[in-house]
Amino acid sequence: MYNAVFPLLQMNPMTRLLLLLGLAFTSVARAEDVTDQRAEVLALGQLTDPPATIDAEGFDNEAGIRAIYFDGLDYEGNPTKVFAWLGLPADRTGKVPGIVLVHGGGGTASRQWVEKWNEKGFAAIAIAHEGQVERREAKRKWAKHQWPGPWRRGHYLDVDKPLEDQWMYHAVADTILANSLLRSLPEVDEQEVGVMGVSWGGVITSTVMGIDSRFAFAIPTYGCGQMADVDNHWGASLGGNRFYREVWDPVHYLPRAKLPTLWFSWPEDQHFPLDSQAASYRAMAGEYMVAQLPGMRHSSAAAWNPPDSYAFAKGVVRDGKPWIRQQDLRRESQTLEAVFASSKPLDRAVLISTTDTGFTGSRNWLESPAELEQRDGQWRVTATLPQDTTACFVNVKAGELTASSDYIEVKPEGSPK
Missing domain, CATH: 1.10.287 (Helix Hairpins)
Structure with missing residues (x-):
């Protein structure tokens, strides 16, 4: 100096x-x-007119699910289209809720994912946000179609381009346009359309949920904001990326997110740590719930197969709120107490904690007993923290469903607050 x-x-x-x-x-x-x-990013929320669509040729359109292209934004002055699978529940009476599905890195729009949500009574549209279709070509890469927009270059490595030509700009726009398309269908209740994204799709979801206020609920899975200083490949790439820090970090838009949200992940995730996820859900304005599934793994199937995302969405469209909500969380010395309001009876509770430090996905997480009691219409969980605990949360179970308290870090006794 x-x-x-x-x-x-x-x-x-x-x-x-x-x-x-x-x-x-x-x-x-x-x-x-x-x-x-x-x-300019927030202005993408004004893409409320449904985009034009055409059928995608060469795909199996049986069982009420069809492959389509819809119009995206221009890229480098050229028109683009977005490949998607669009499906409606076979058994429906009246209008049905809907969901926009956003895949992760290396993935594409998945017919199977649409089928799973259709089976749960939701209309669904799964989009491909890198100009690809659901068809493999040489070297098992996804085939590109003839109207692609930008593709993802690493971790926001295209910020040297004009904003309107950056991949995240188009990924957010594509998600909003998919919402506009799904809401326009006569079979869909436009007030009950949500969004779910996995991994990179979770990052997109974390961003778009603070931009498009029409979404009824959101399920960011794994992906979150505040990733520039994370001690893994994300931090290594984003640490010096001013544009991410100042423009693309979802925490800039999450204070505008008032919709019910499920933050869905697992403590051992090697990509998105619990502290970044916690910073993301604490930044938003709406009600949220957290579900951390130990041993869940990081994949599309790991996100689709558990019942948690479907139960959350059904609770929101039925009751207007998550089926369970944390009411209070406090730590007194070595005791952690969490209070939940739940529309379902809870079966058991466990404390999940670690004595390790550093990146949360690399720590050893242990389960230990926790007391669960129902009192005055609420569920109270009490647990004793193991000696030298550095971070923890509690999980409660309702049958196969899991809900978690907020993640908290525990500073050693005598350390500065």
Whole structure:
């Protein structure tokens, strides 16, 4: 700091004043630039007109599910289309709820995922956000169609391009357009359309849920915000990425997210740590629930197969809120107490904790007993923390369903708060 300031002090007063004014102007201009860029991102929420569609040829359209393309935004001056699977429940009476499904890195729009939600009574549209279809070509890559937009370059490595040509800009726009399309169908209740994304799709979901206020619920799975300083490949790539920090980090938009949300993951995830996920759900304005499934693994099937996402969505469209909500969470010395309001009877509770430090996905997480009692219409969980606990949360079970308390970190006794 001394070496940087000393030359400034040696300048004549007028030169020093001009330099300081220039630095101040640059700082203000940069702040205005960031504000404008965020405003452009938020403007994507105005894509409320349903896009035009055409059938995608060469795909099996049986069982009420069909392959389509819908119009996306222009990319580098050229029109684009988005491949998607669109399906309605076979057994339905009146209008049905719906969901937009957003795949993870290396994936594509999945017919199977649409089928699973159709079986649960939801209309569903699964989109492919890198110009690909659900068909393998040489080297087992997904085949590209003839109207692609941008593809994902690593972790926001395309921020050198104009905002409107960046992949995340198009991924968010595609998700919003899919919402507009699904809501326009006469069979769908436009007030009951949600969004679920897995991994990179979870990042997209974490971003879009603060931009498109029409979504009735959200299920970001694994993916979240505040990833620039994470001690893994995300932090290594994003640590110096100013554009991510100032424009694309979902935490900038989550305070606008008022919709019921399920943050769905597992403590051993190697990509998205629990502290970043916690920072994301604490940033949002709406009610949320958390479900951490030990041993869940990180994959599309691991996200689709458990009953938790479907039960959450059904609870929201039926009751307007998650089936369970954390009412209180407090720690007194070595005791952790969590209080839940639940529309389902709870069977048992466990404490999940670690004595390790560092990246949460690399820590050893242990289960230990917790007491569960129902009192005054609420469910109270009490657990004793093992010695030297560094982080913890409690899980409660209602049959096959899991709900978790917020993640908390425990500082050693005597450490500064």
